[in-house]
Amino acid sequence: MFDNEASGQIPAANTPVAVSAPKAADTSKRKQLFAGLAGLTLAAGLGYGAWYALVGSHHVETDNAYVAADVAQITPLVGGPVRSVEVRDTQTVTRGQVLVTLDDSDARIALASAQADLAKAERRVRGYLATDQSLAAQITAREADQTRAAASLASAQADLERARIDLERRKALAANGAVSGDELTRAQNAFANAQAAAASAKAAETQAQANRAAAVGSLTANAALTDGTTVDTNPEVASARARVEQAKLDLERTVIRAPIDGVVTRRNVQIGQRVAPGAPLMQVAPIQQAYVDANFKEGQLRKVAIGQPVELKSDLYGGSVTYHGKVVGLSGGTGSAFAMIPAQNATGNWIKVVQRLPVRIALDPAELKARPLRVGLSMTAAIDTRR
Structure with a gap:
């Protein structure tokens, strides 16, 4: 019986050929790697899903945040x-x-001038007060003059009445020849003199009344400048004192x-x-009072509220340093709304652009003191919306 190879015969097509052991081992290892990779992918997906459900869905983050301060x-x-x-x-x-x-130099000169004006105002008001007393005394004197004039008028009227009676008596006797013409003439002259004296007394009384009224008017006018005030509280002095204070303030x-x-x-x-x-x-720039303005997309703000905690990282110190803060306010409008030239979407050439709204974040003062920041530095902010 001859060997196939030795005889030159070709094996039949349906004759099974043995597979080598190394090739089978490689195939098995490849399957194991694919299975492991699929398991890792599934585990990663499940882990991410669990993280997102428990943590990620309750956090919003942006790197469009910058340090600011009320300069x-x-x-x-x-x-x-x-x-x-x-x-x-x-x-x-x-x-x-x-x-x-x-x-x-100019401020010192202005202060000296204001102080001099204050001294003059105080002296002027003291003069007003002294004039009040003088005018009150004048009124008393004018009242005495008026009383004296009234008495003189009463005396002159009495003399006039006596002269009139004497003249009438003389006229009655003159008709019988009992009184001489000279005596009648003297009686007539005496009556005329008594009339003149009464008129003069009346004029003196009127003058005394006018003098008293003038003194009362002068006192009233002067009292209007000092009524209810002292030297310190008088408006003229107060105004001059205010100018002194202004000059001191300017100095x-x-x-x-x-x-x-x-x-x-x-x-x-x-x-x-x-x-x-x-x-x-x-x-x-008050760097110890710095805060952060973080610009979040409008879709990230559904659950953001004032008071929520925030974790922040600065490019200055890197990811190893974490700042803690809290949301203290949301802007009243987006940046585009308050721009110098706001976008006009009514022109027809409109493409929707996701807007961002500034969120004000207060930083922990102790952390800020330990690691100061500067205005304008970039920050990354993550808000915990669970609280």
Whole structure:
């Protein structure tokens, strides 16, 4: 019997060929790898689903967040040449620290002038009060003059009446020749003199009344300047005192101080420069009072509410440092709504763009003090909406 190979015969097509052992092992290993990969994928999917259901669905996150602060604008309240500049850019300052000093020569002169005006006003009011007393005495004197004039008028009227009776008696006797013509003439003259004296007394009384009325009017007019007031509370003195206080305030304002604690930025004032009231000199950024404005997509804000906790990370310190804060407010509109040129979607060329709304986040002061931030730095914010 011959061997197939030796005889040159070809095996039949349906004759089974044995598979090598290494090839079978590779196929088995490949199947195991695919099965393991499918298991890992399934486990990852289940893990992500569980994480999203328990954690992810209750958190919203954005990296469109930036550090901000209510920067203090340093401007002079009075004008004048700059005498000295005490700080530089990037310098840390405390509240009340001197930043800039203006030349105070004009302010000192204005204060001296206001103080002189106050002294004159006080003396003038004291004169008003003294005049009140003088006019009151004049009224008393005019009343005495009026009384005396009334008495003189009464005496003159009595003399006139006596002269009239005497004249009538003389006329009756003159008809019988009992009284001489000279005696009748003297009686007539006496009556005329008594009339003149009565008229003069009447005029004197009228003059006395007028003098008293004038004195009363003068007292009333002067009292209107001092009624219910003293030297200190008189309106003229109060006005002059207010001008003194304003001059003192203007003098104090020649020394410009820091209104808050912070870091000096954008200093643009130099010695010798003449500044006007309201001119920007520098800014002070209160980095210890910094906050974060995080711009979330409108679809992320369904469950966001004030008071919810926030975890933040800064590009400055990296992912190893986490800040903690809370939501303190949501803006009244999106950035596009308050832009200088708002988008006009009524033109017809409209493409929907997802809008973002700024959310104000307050930072933990202790963490902020330990690791200070600067205005404008990028942050990543994640809000826990479960609370």
